[in-house]
Amino acid sequence: xxxxxxxxxxxxxxxxxxxxxxxxxxxxxxxxxxxxxxxxxxxxxxxxxxxxxxxxxxxxxxxxxxxxxxxxxxxxxxxxxxxxxxxxx
Numbered sequence: 013x014x015x016x017x018x019x020x021x022x023x024x025x026x027x028x029x030x031x032x033x034x035x036x037x038x039x040x041x042x043x044x045x046x047x048x049x050x051x052x053x054x055x056x057x058x059x060x061x062x063x064x065x066x067x068x069x070x071x072x073x074x075x076x077x078x079x080x081x082x083x084x085x086x087x088x089x090x091x092x093x094x095x096x097x098x099x100x101x
Contacts, residue, residue: 034060035081038074041065043093072098 038061040046048065062077063069075094082090 030060031062031081032085034062035078037061038063039078039082039090039094042071042075042078042097071101 037046037051037059041048041051041061048059048061051059063074075098079091079094082088082094
């Protein structure tokens with residue numbers, strides 16, 4: 013087991029924030045709150061996403077991945093919205 017040090021903690025924190033940001037971007041795209049284009053329009057040169065928006069995307073798999081993420085972060089309202097989305101598509 014690694015010992016705690018500030019440098020490792022900073023790296024892990026940055027990585028977790030990137031994952032959270034990617035999941036939130038994907039969630040907002042799936043529920044229709046944002047589009048990939050609107051996120052790019054906000055001035056970002058890159059947008060973190062857990063999938064490539066320019067290839068064939070299996071949205072059921074993306075929903076499942078997001079549900080798992082939001083279970084771990086205890087954001088159950090988002091999980092419910094994603095389950096509802098999967099049932100309607």
